[in-house]
Amino acid sequence: MGQLFKLAMFITSFIxxxxxxxxxxxxxxxxxxxxxxxxxxxxxxxxxxxxxxILIILKSMSSIKASEYKPYKVIEVRQEKGITSExxxxxxxxxxxxxxxxxxxxxxxxxxxxxxxxxxVRNNNIYANLIFEINxxxxxxxxxxxxxxxxxxxxxxxxISRNNISxxxxxxxxxxxxxxxxxxxxxxxx
Numbered sequence: 001m002g003q004l005f006k007l008a009m010f011i012t013s014f015i016x017x018x019x020x021x022x023x024x025x026x027x028x029x030x031x032x033x034x035x036x037x038x039x040x041x042x043x044x045x046x047x048x049x050x051x052x053x054i055l056i057i058l059k060s061m062s063s064i065k066a067s068e069y070k071p072y073k074v075i076e077v078r079q080e081k082g083i084t085s086e087x088x089x090x091x092x093x094x095x096x097x098x099x100x101x102x103x104x105x106x107x108x109x110x111x112x113x114x115x116x117x118x119x120x121v122r123n124n125n126i127y128a129n130l131i132f133e134i135n136x137x138x139x140x141x142x143x144x145x146x147x148x149x150x151x152x153x154x155x156x157x158x159x160i161s162r163n164n165i166s167x168x169x170x171x172x173x174x175x176x177x178x179x180x181x182x183x184x185x186x187x188x189x190x
Contacts, residue, residue: 003179010117018046071172075145086128140166144157159173
């Protein structure tokens with residue numbers, strides 16, 4: 001999937017903004033009956049991009065075969081707590097300043113959003129994602145060592161897991177790469 005997975009993660013991380021824009025545009029369509037092209041294009045684009053993004057994420061996660069999970073020893077682990085609320089406050093909330101019913105403001109938003117998406121995807125700054133949060137996944141910043149060869153260097157990854165792996169330091173977990181640095185952890189047997 002390459003960079004598509006990261007871009008899909010980035011787009012879906014703005015779901016609160018997209019829901020609000022759709023709400024505002026729908027209200028504007030109900031209240032007015034002229035010059036509504038911006039609203040219709042906006043709603044259609046938002047829905048299409050989010051559906052495609054969700055499909056890319058689901059396909060990436062479901063396409064992992066059992067044989068792709070590899071054992072790694074957890075050297076260090078830190079849960080990314082509060083990252084979703086920090087993300088919403090610092091990235092999503094400021095975007096409410098744009099009036100999405102005006103073409104000029106939509107263009108200004110797009111310039112800002114495209115630059116922000118380029119920087120976030122390029123620098124792997126996409127930890128927060130409500131789709132994962134709603135489905136019970138958490139993000140962990142981990143230092144892992146490949147179990148079969150103890151002489152290799154450790155690697156820094158972001159592990160996406162339904163299990164709280166904060167207590168797994170020193171233990172072995174199985175992860176599969178989604179897209180560097182993102183790895184999906186096989187559920188712990190419980």
